[in-house]
Amino acid sequence: MTLETLFAIIVFLMMAIVGTDITRGQLDASLRMRRALAGGTLGQLVLLPMLALLMIWLLQPHPALAVGLLLIAVSPGGVLSNYYCSVARLNVAFSIALTAVSGVVALAAMPLLFAALVPAALGLEAFRVPVGEMTARLVLFLLLPVALGMALRHRFPAVFERGRRLVRVFGFSLLAVFLALLFADQREAVAALFGEAVVLTAGFTLLALLAGWVSGRVLSLDPGDRLVLAIEFGVRNAGIAALLAVTTFQQREFAVFSAFFVLLQAPLLLIAVMLRRRLADSPDPGLRVG
Template sequence: MLDPMLVLGAASDLDTLSVDLPAGSSVVIKVVIAFFLFGIALEAKPSDFLGHLKRPWVLGVGVLGQFLVLPALTLLMAHLLDVPGSVALGMLLVACLPAGNLSNLLTHRARGDVALSVAMTTASNLVALVATPALFAFWASRYAPADALLARISLDPVAMAVEIGLLIGVPFAAGVYAGHRWPVLAARSRRFVDAAVLVLLLLVVVGSAASGAVEFLSWVDDLIWIVVLQNAMVLLVGWLFARGLRLPPAGTRAMVLELGIRNTGLGIVIAVAYFGEVGGAVLVMALWALWDVLSGLLLATFWRRRPLPVPVEEPA
């Protein structure tokens, strides 16, 4: 259960808090997301998919885990913690997001299976065009306080689907075309795109949180542990899936980071665009964006310092 003071105050404060990012922030975040998807598409080679199509259940289980298992467990967590409706909206939105290509960068740093990571990121982002708005509306309606807020703000899943389609589909298609048309240039620019995206994302998230648009810091103590708990649950699910699929250590690292690193930039745009009147959702998303990067870097650095076991060849 949440702190009683939060339960009493959040319904009247978090659920009615209006959050507006500084002028121009939403446009900058959309540009960052475009770079994210463009970067993913530059490395989305058919060979990556063909290799994993020999074991299609790995991609299938990974995508199903992201869009079905994570939201279901998040809904259960919201019920157990009895969180306010706006906080539940933020938690469920995170759970229904696709992976971000930050997971590809961190998988590389962790010495994981980058080809698997890229294939899963590409698949999850394509599925998200339809799955994210539809599943978010479905799971949020299963939590009464969140459903009441959705009715109040009149969420239009079709409009959300169109915005997600533009934010994901256009830059992804541009990246696929660039990678196919100019493969050498795309390969050389890949590292620059990845670094630029990471820096821009950190600047936008930190700048928005520190801008004074809302009393952000006053809610950190009440919300951060919820974010940490949900993130730990997501990472654990990724590890369990990897163990269940009997993935090698490199594949396990890729699966854990793929489920653990969400496209929080896309989530912030959606939260501000549709849930600015229920600030708890935006604050949860902003905290998730910060914690996601921090926890992912720590985990990837830990794994980087632990070399992968060398397979032992059996005698003929």
């Protein structure tokens, strides 16, 4: 079995697990927030690619990291955002709805945005962007497995409710295996690009969080939902970005930034959400947030 095939299987399973975490009730409740969902999704499509271009123009990173950042910026929201919102005791249903909607929109938006961004960031002759092939892979490894997971959840709700923690642990285990395989395969590139990747990840994450918070204010969301939107802006579907890098473009080096992004971003966001949770649990009313 090739590494590309193994990556594809892992990403398919991870996206199916995402689907098992989506219930009809959660979506129905969040879809009532149509303005917030539409505005939040549009904000991601417009602001995140602009922030990626800004980072590339300012820092002039290695081309592999630049392409990796562009793939991350145009990717849909990542399922880890739902976990971070759960830890912070925020509106998880809103986070799940944002992740689901951005995933559907990505089927059309991601290939087109990436095709437009590459010339702007790397020059007109950088490389050909196969829009049709990207779209087909997104349908196969994003829409199809999520729909399958939702169907299984609908058919066996009690099973998935009882085994929710086990399913989540399995999903995190798949992510860990994915990162380990990618780092092992690209260990030389990982060592060479580590410093630049840290700066890019930290800079893009902070700018994305700020953009999400400001978007929430523009949409007149309450403070808690602004935090949800900020987290959703910051957390991207690195698995899809990496899979496209190694299959559609056949450049494993492009996927290195996706692995860095997940690994380096996690401590930043976990510290932030744990701090928010502690403040929310504080008995002093003056310290409460959201």
